[in-house]
Amino acid sequence: MKRMFYITFPFALSHFSLFAVTLKYLIIKLNMKKVTTYEIQHKVVVTNAKCWNILKRQAAEFCCTTGLHGYKYISQIQRSKVERIIWAIAVFASLGCAIALMKMAWNYYVTHPTLTIIESTHRGIWNYPFPAITVCNINRISYNLTKEFIENLKIPANISKEYLIQEMRLMNELLVPGIFGYDVQENLTRLQDIIDDNHLSVLNIMNLITQNCSTLLTICKWKSTTDQCDRYFKKSLSRDGLCCSFNYYTFPDAATLDNMKRSTACGFETGMTIVVNIDPNDYHATITGAYGVKVIIHYSFDYPDFNAEMQLVQLNSQHFVSINPAEMYSKPEVKDLTISTRKCIFNDEADKVLYANVQERNLTFTIYSYHNCLAECRASITRAKCGCIPYYFPQNIIIISGTRVCNLRDIQCLKKYKLFLDTSWPEIKQNHQNLPKKIDDIKKPPCGCIPDCSLYYYPIESSFGTLDTDLYYSGGSFSKNPR
Numbered sequence: 001m002k003r004m005f006y007i008t009f010p011f012a013l014s015h016f017s018l019f020a021v022t023l024k025y026l027i028i029k030l031n032m033k034k035v036t037t038y039e040i041q042h043k044v045v046v047t048n049a050k051c052w053n054i055l056k057r058q059a060a061e062f063c064c065t066t067g068l069h070g071y072k073y074i075s076q077i078q079r080s081k082v083e084r085i086i087w088a089i090a091v092f093a094s095l096g097c098a099i100a101l102m103k104m105a106w107n108y109y110v111t112h113p114t115l116t117i118i119e120s121t122h123r124g125i126w127n128y129p130f131p132a133i134t135v136c137n138i139n140r141i142s143y144n145l146t147k148e149f150i151e152n153l154k155i156p157a158n159i160s161k162e163y164l165i166q167e168m169r170l171m172n173e174l175l176v177p178g179i180f181g182y183d184v185q186e187n188l189t190r191l192q193d194i195i196d197d198n199h200l201s202v203l204n205i206m207n208l209i210t211q212n213c214s215t216l217l218t219i220c221k222w223k224s225t226t227d228q229c230d231r232y233f234k235k236s237l238s239r240d241g242l243c244c245s246f247n248y249y250t251f252p253d254a255a256t257l258d259n260m261k262r263s264t265a266c267g268f269e270t271g272m273t274i275v276v277n278i279d280p281n282d283y284h285a286t287i288t289g290a291y292g293v294k295v296i297i298h299y300s301f302d303y304p305d306f307n308a309e310m311q312l313v314q315l316n317s318q319h320f321v322s323i324n325p326a327e328m329y330s331k332p333e334v335k336d337l338t339i340s341t342r343k344c345i346f347n348d349e350a351d352k353v354l355y356a357n358v359q360e361r362n363l364t365f366t367i368y369s370y371h372n373c374l375a376e377c378r379a380s381i382t383r384a385k386c387g388c389i390p391y392y393f394p395q396n397i398i399i400i401s402g403t404r405v406c407n408l409r410d411i412q413c414l415k416k417y418k419l420f421l422d423t424s425w426p427e428i429k430q431n432h433q434n435l436p437k438k439i440d441d442i443k444k445p446p447c448g449c450i451p452d453c454s455l456y457y458y459p460i461e462s463s464f465g466t467l468d469t470d471l472y473y474s475g476g477s478f479s480k481n482p483r
Contacts, residue, residue, distance in 0.1 A: 070094070114334060114342055128325040129260040131458045132248035133272055134296040134304040135217065135233070136240040138312075140172055142211045143284035149208050154198050159190075167191050168209065169285035174202065174391060174406065175241055176287060177415035185412060192408035202391045202405050206242055207235075211282070213244035216293075219275035220246075223263070232272070237392050238304035239375075240287070240294060246272060247300050250394055260300055268320060278315050291315040297323060297458050301367045303375045303394075307424070309460045319464040330453040344453035370451045377426045377447035382406070385420075386413035 063075035073079060073087040146168050150161050170188055172179055195205065217229035229244075236245035247261045263270050280291050292315050298308035313319050334342055339349070350368030379393045388406035406414060420426075426446040 113337055114330070116328070123327075125266055125325075126262055126264050128262070128327060129300060129456060130247055130263050130271075131297050131323060131325070131456075132300045132302070132304070133246040133274075134236060134238055134243050134248060134298065134308075135245075135274065135276065136238060136243035136294045136296065137211050137216055137278070138286050138288055138290060138292055138294060139211065139278075139283045140175065140241055140287060141169060141209050141285035143282050145209045145211065146284055149205070153194070155194055159194075164191075164194070170408065171202075171206065171209070172285050172287065173408065173411045174414075177411050177418050179287070188408040188411055195407070202407055206391060210242045216277060217244060217274055218277045219273075221273040222261075223271075224269050229274070236304070237394055238296065239306050239392055240296075240304075241392050243296075243304070245304070248298075248304070249300050250303070271323075276313065280315065288312075292317075295319075295321065297321070297460050299369070299371075299456050299458070302369050302371045305371060305375050306422075307371060307374075309458055311460060311462050314464075316467045317464050318467055319462055322461045322463075323458050324461070325456060325458050327456050328452075328454065334453060339450065342453070343451065345450040346453050368452065369455075370449060373447065373449035374424075374426065377449055378421050380447060381421055381426055382414070382417070385417050386410050390414070 060075040063071040066072070068091075070087055070091045074084050074091065076084070143165075146165055150164050150168070153164070155161065155164055167187060168191075170180070170184060170191055173184070173188065195202075213233050213235055214230055217233055220227060220229040220232050222232055232246050233244040234248075236243055236248055236250070238245075249260075276293050278291060278293065283291070290312065292313050295311045295313055296304045296308050297311070298304050302308065311319065311321055330342075330344065330346070334344075335346060339345055345368060347368045375393070379389050383389050383403055386406065388404050388410050391405045
């Protein structure tokens, strides 16, 4: 038995010893692992401390060496802590203001990405197209032509010719609805019935009773060359009715900037000189209470509307109209911006606006114009409100689309919407409370009309003198009237 015990015990001892060795190994291993984690954390702390010290040192060096005011006082250790804190507050407040101003500048750039500058004031005059000149007689209805028209008119037996001659003045209601200031609807209806019985249109009548260009303009001189005015002027339609225009191109004229008339030098001798025949005895119906003609200066492709440059030339006077042309153009890079961003449109982009917003294209043919778009907008709104278009708008689309011309029966409707249409901002009633202070304040412009990216405009200055009745004009100069 002892022998067996002797053999078993060493085995148990050896097993215990192995367990003890294993336990010691585990304890040592755990201790080693614990030491390794501590060392890593210590290294991280040391590294962070070094980075912070480097950052502080670099910041202090920047504050000492920078030219920005106030920074050096923050890092100077000889100053008190309170003083350094005050300087730090002032510096960071200034930095905040600078960031705010930068943000404001960025926001302004986002909303106004383009810049308009004066490139030059010394450009050759030949680079500018000569403007269109539209001459309108203030006397809208000729007395002599009206008498001749009535003589050939079939009229009822109970209406005299003298009475009808006076009633023909009502045709001015088509230009300015309500100009007579009292209810003339019954007279208008009676006159329109007579017109219908004779199968005449409004435009035909106005052509017959308005002084033609050959008698209104007697002598015309272009670039010191005198010729018949019919060679230079043609009958045209304007907001003042039938007029005579020089260098004015509209549908279907296929004119381009290359064949527009230009002047090669300054001075009236290289421009257009006109002698106008105004007969006070022929005055029958006027819009303004004066004798003379209205001269409208406008771009050759722009409809002569109320927004064009205008000069009133009185009877027995000589006027010199000085034109100072200017051009505004956009560089090709502007086209990369969206239309909503640049807030203007190029000529070849007109279809994006007109076809989408205006049902008829009465005025523009080859070149887009903001003025034409507004005029087309007024014509389109008039058609929608009254079912017709006034005769003073070009008639090409009226013939094509079948839209009728407004007659005397439409005066009541035209008078009702007069302020609604004649405002500079169509579709908005003329009220200071609802009109925008700036065009940019309106998100949706009338009929989608957008200003031009490139355009010519012609500011004018004028001077005049009274003609001496003892002088006469021979076509080249003024001479003493022979006795």
